[in-house]
Amino acid sequence: MLKRTFIHLPGVGPRRETHFWRQGLSTWEDFLSAKRIHGLSRVRMDWLKAELTGSLGHLSDPAYFAARLQAGEHWRLFQHFRPRTAYLDIETYGKAWPGLLVTVAGLYDGRNMRQFVQGSNLQEFPSALASFDLLVTFNGTQFDLPVLKAYFPELNLPPAHVDLRFLMARLGFKGGLKKIEPRFGIHRPKAVNGMDGYIAVLLWERYQRGDKGALDLLLSYNREDVVNLEVLMDAAFRMERDRLFPASPGESGRRQAARP
Numbered sequence: 001m002l003k004r005t006f007i008h009l010p011g012v013g014p015r016r017e018t019h020f021w022r023q024g025l026s027t028w029e030d031f032l033s034a035k036r037i038h039g040l041s042r043v044r045m046d047w048l049k050a051e052l053t054g055s056l057g058h059l060s061d062p063a064y065f066a067a068r069l070q071a072g073e074h075w076r077l078f079q080h081f082r083p084r085t086a087y088l089d090i091e092t093y094g095k096a097w098p099g100l101l102v103t104v105a106g107l108y109d110g111r112n113m114r115q116f117v118q119g120s121n122l123q124e125f126p127s128a129l130a131s132f133d134l135l136v137t138f139n140g141t142q143f144d145l146p147v148l149k150a151y152f153p154e155l156n157l158p159p160a161h162v163d164l165r166f167l168m169a170r171l172g173f174k175g176g177l178k179k180i181e182p183r184f185g186i187h188r189p190k191a192v193n194g195m196d197g198y199i200a201v202l203l204w205e206r207y208q209r210g211d212k213g214a215l216d217l218l219l220s221y222n223r224e225d226v227v228n229l230e231v232l233m234d235a236a237f238r239m240e241r242d243r244l245f246p247a248s249p250g251e252s253g254r255r256q257a258a259r260p
Contacts, residue, residue: 075240
């Protein structure tokens, strides 16, 4: 999807991008090999080709594309930077938003789940997060990231961020994470099914009074909040991609087979 993207180029918006696609310029290589492009002067075409050549030189640099794409289009980076994508959710305690106490920060890379707990290893969270290129959250724009920045003032966030709350809403799936999950075949274990942020706060209070089992349950709840983001991100990426590039019958079968 990244190499099919043109809206990161100066002066190119969704309409112009679609105009390129309709001319058969599906990828950067198609554009670079074109002799003429309808609607572009020779000077403008050559200038955009120079910009695309620069893009090819930055394929390993997520910050380059994140700065040139609107936040709502960062989903286009997912497939390319998936090996260095982190899924994040936090649990908090207190009333002074965003200056809340971070009790648990869950971080998942598609293979390994790490959880950072207040009073134990939470101080290791910033360095763990720094190794990623793309961050996926649900409502992180309005909650998780402001809280984390207030709690860790020197925190360096990954350059690109996909907030699934807004991406899912654009696709027609509105509501909270737990309302959306069943529509994608996600069903939480019985032990944490039906839990919400309020119960998470009560579990932290119980843990503070010495109930170790309450922390275990809180971590299980947080884990579901985090690992389920990968399933939703993968689905949202495919839906947005297929909306822009409807598959032919043969290609549709290949896409199905290629799903992780």
